[in-house]
Amino acid sequence: MVNHPIPSEVARANRKPKATHAAIGGTLISPFTLVLGALITVAMYFMAQRFMYGLGAVTNINNGYPWGIWVVWDVVIATGFACGGYAMALITYILNKGEYHHLVRPALTASLFGYSLGGLSVLIDLGRYWNFWHILSPGYAQPGSVMFEVAACISCYILVLWIEFSPAFLEHLGLKNVKAKLNKMMFVFIGLGVLLPTMHQSSLGSLLVVFGYQIHPLWQTPLLPLLFLLTAVCMGFAIVILEATLAAIGFKRDIADELPLLSKIGKIIMGILIAYLAIRLGDLVLRGHLGKIFSSGIKSLMFLIEMAAFIYPVVVLSTPANRKRLSKLLGAAMSMLTGAVLYRIDAFLVAYDTGPGWHYFPSVPEMMVTIGVIAIEVLAYIVFVRKFPVLPGHSTSTAAE
Amino acid sequence: MTITRRHFLRKAVSGTAAAAACATLTPAPAEARENKTIPDQAVGLLYDATLCIGCKACMSGCKEVNNLPLEDTIGEKLWDTPLELSGYTYTVIKIYQHGTMEHKDKAENGFAHIKRSCLHCGDPSCVSACPVSAMTKDEKTGIVGYNKDACIGCRYCVAACPFGVPQFQYDTPTPQIAKCQLCRHIQAEGKIPACADRCPTGATIFGPHQALSAEIDRRKAMKPGEPNLYPRRTVNSGDTHEKAAAEYVDQVYGAKEVGGTQVRYLSGVPFDKLGLPVGLPERSYAADSETLQHTLYGGLILPGVALAGLVAAAWRGSKDHHDDDEDIFDPKGGHTHG
Numbered sequence: 001m002v003n004h005p006i007p008s009e010v011a012r013a014n015r016k017p018k019a020t021h022a023a024i025g026g027t028l029i030s031p032f033t034l035v036l037g038a039l040i041t042v043a044m045y046f047m048a049q050r051f052m053y054g055l056g057a058v059t060n061i062n063n064g065y066p067w068g069i070w071v072v073w074d075v076v077i078a079t080g081f082a083c084g085g086y087a088m089a090l091i092t093y094i095l096n097k098g099e100y101h102h103l104v105r106p107a108l109t110a111s112l113f114g115y116s117l118g119g120l121s122v123l124i125d126l127g128r129y130w131n132f133w134h135i136l137s138p139g140y141a142q143p144g145s146v147m148f149e150v151a152a153c154i155s156c157y158i159l160v161l162w163i164e165f166s167p168a169f170l171e172h173l174g175l176k177n178v179k180a181k182l183n184k185m186m187f188v189f190i191g192l193g194v195l196l197p198t199m200h201q202s203s204l205g206s207l208l209v210v211f212g213y214q215i216h217p218l219w220q221t222p223l224l225p226l227l228f229l230l231t232a233v234c235m236g237f238a239i240v241i242l243e244a245t246l247a248a249i250g251f252k253r254d255i256a257d258e259l260p261l262l263s264k265i266g267k268i269i270m271g272i273l274i275a276y277l278a279i280r281l282g283d284l285v286l287r288g289h290l291g292k293i294f295s296s297g298i299k300s301l302m303f304l305i306e307m308a309a310f311i312y313p314v315v316v317l318s319t320p321a322n323r324k325r326l327s328k329l330l331g332a333a334m335s336m337l338t339g340a341v342l343y344r345i346d347a348f349l350v351a352y353d354t355g356p357g358w359h360y361f362p363s364v365p366e367m368m369v370t371i372g373v374i375a376i377e378v379l380a381y382i383v384f385v386r387k388f389p390v391l392p393g394h395s396t397s398t399a400a401e
Numbered sequence: 402m403t404i405t406r407r408h409f410l411r412k413a414v415s416g417t418a419a420a421a422a423c424a425t426l427t428p429a430p431a432e433a434r435e436n437k438t439i440p441d442q443a444v445g446l447l448y449d450a451t452l453c454i455g456c457k458a459c460m461s462g463c464k465e466v467n468n469l470p471l472e473d474t475i476g477e478k479l480w481d482t483p484l485e486l487s488g489y490t491y492t493v494i495k496i497y498q499h500g501t502m503e504h505k506d507k508a509e510n511g512f513a514h515i516k517r518s519c520l521h522c523g524d525p526s527c528v529s530a531c532p533v534s535a536m537t538k539d540e541k542t543g544i545v546g547y548n549k550d551a552c553i554g555c556r557y558c559v560a561a562c563p564f565g566v567p568q569f570q571y572d573t574p575t576p577q578i579a580k581c582q583l584c585r586h587i588q589a590e591g592k593i594p595a596c597a598d599r600c601p602t603g604a605t606i607f608g609p610h611q612a613l614s615a616e617i618d619r620r621k622a623m624k625p626g627e628p629n630l631y632p633r634r635t636v637n638s639g640d641t642h643e644k645a646a647a648e649y650v651d652q653v654y655g656a657k658e659v660g661g662t663q664v665r666y667l668s669g670v671p672f673d674k675l676g677l678p679v680g681l682p683e684r685s686y687a688a689d690s691e692t693l694q695h696t697l698y699g700g701l702i703l704p705g706v707a708l709a710g711l712v713a714a715a716w717r718g719s720k721d722h723h724d725d726d727e728d729i730f731d732p733k734g735g736h737t738h739g
Contacts, residue, residue, distance in 0.1 A: 051574060052574060053572070053573075053574060054570070054571055054572050054573045054574050054576060055569075055571050055576070056571030056572045057572070059571075061556075061571065062571065063485075063486075063487070063488075063559055063565070063568045063569060064565070066556035066559035066560045066569055067556060067560055092718070093714070093715045093718040093719070094711055094714045094715060094718065095714075096714065096717065096718045098718075125555075126553050126554045126555055127552075127553070127554020127555070127556065127569060127570075127576040128549070128552050128553050128554035128575070128576065128577075129553070129554065131533070131550075131551065131552060131553045131554075132553050134533040134551055134553055135532050135533055135553060140533040140534050140535075140551050141532070141533065141534070142531055142532055142533060142534045143698075144529055144691050144694060145529065145530055145531055145532040145557070146530070146690060146694060147530060147531075147532040147555060147557045148532035148533075149694065149698065151532060186715075186719065187712060187715035187716040187718070187719045188712055188715075190711075190712075190715040190718075190719075191708055191711035191712030191713075191714070191715045192708065192711075192712075194711050194715075195704060195707055195708045195711050198707070199697075199698075199704060202697075206690070206693055206694065206697075207557075209686070209689055209690045209693055210526050210529060210530050210561045210686045210687060210689070210690035211560060211561055211686070212526070212563055212659075212681075212682075212686035212689070213563065213678065213680075213681065213682075214560075214563065222689070222693060225693070225697070352560075354560075354565055355565055355676070355678070356676075
């Protein structure tokens, strides 16, 4: 049977040559995916231990440090990493820069997995996980709690992410009508998809306000929500640069077409980081804690490392020539991500001091569970981009293998 | 680029969205949430370290009445030997020692006891932090209670408490938060908290908050060294013993800390030496946190405005590059893989 091209489709395809999305295909079994599978198996073993014998059997958390990396990495940092979809939706649909359009879907896919798994991994950490639904139940929910706001917002956002992504599934399921209707309504979910991360990414910082004196003054400030939000948006943009690079290397794709956009994203990162640094340091000056930058021992050291990781990308990205080079962009993005990760670890763990005698450093089994969750995310992303049209479709011939 | 009406509208809408987004994040000076106050009918404890002899009858009574297992930290399995509050210990007597330890209740070459347990804050951080109302403050008695059937085990209360009181059980698949609830289950039977009931010297007494305030004033007015009467169990029990008054430090711990607590301490040794956090503000951390939350999310007004702006901007956006949007989320949108 010969498929004659439909004239309207030909016209549409000819109207402007633009990048669209394509599944890149290829095998799912590779040394890399096998390693991921092994890491996931190890994590499963320790998770079983945790559910049989309690959190203490696997983690090093204690009553002085009740939150360990299962909270700080798996939720606070992982959802920051998953802000790519948020950042790209903000710039593409809200600030209406259509040129970024084809970077949205890969970013959204990473967000989908980052948030879904972040949400699920909360269940591993909750001591009484069988009651988790209480947080969304009007009979129990306590709206004054920052934790409630975070949990409710993240839950809603996971739902919104799946709705934003669902047209890809609906097509497969043959629900064309539903898909068409959904696409007409999509702007509502895009709006929600920007509002919800704005709310909960800032609230992840607000979580620490009630800790009061237990958080060192270099981190404790009423501006925590703003500082967490700015770094989360930046993490979103930085992760888009990282993803584009990794996808180019991992799937042997040509990145030249995306580079001009990535360099613009680099400029945005620089702008936000300058604002962040000005607010953070200005706040320290106004609260009279600037001297603590040098007088707080290990906390000062961590603060300075954090600052260096934030300042390096500003310096690199301030030169237009650097912004055009992928290596420089990538270096800046990695530094930015390091700074944002350190900021979260510092604020939640290093700056947290609940009295003498308490120590926390994650145990190996505890880290293996976190690594396993990351492995699940990476594996899911690989499966998705190979099977579904996620990445921009100007692929080289190697990808079609 | 000429500014057409359409362009103008578009910019205006995205401007609104941006402004709204900023507005949700700027802590505007909205009405601050004040400290919650201790109820008139509140009950509490007074622990006078100068009366404590370190016999730990309070600890033993607490374990018995609250059905808590003994803890062995020295490997003998003979005694209950908790060193700190824990998932199985609601109250613990600790000791301060210095130099020759000759003088009771003196910082120099002295020693002193301190009883740790929940302070039952007037405006508790744990109650503000709890997302599922498992931690509650009784409107009448002011007792900070815990309901394990509501609790999700997130440990935000453990992390938030400025006194390090709520304790989580890390060694069981069905953990709970452990904290003193002023024996509210036996108060219902007309009894008083076990620690006050068992204390042989009246170092821990139970009573209405206001009566305890008067008792604190009475003791602070005593002349050090002169004999005075001290009640046992409750302020007005009538069961008293005579003892020379001690020299107290000025601070009454819990009188002002984070807005005042219903368990208060008197001591002859400064409280920082007894391992309690000093220099806490009079404004509660719960008030700080909830003021921030109410400013940002009160009545969902700011999020609502922001959402309207964002949806409008997204709608303009979808109109602007409509032909693209047709296949933004369309898996068949990729024409290059043919």
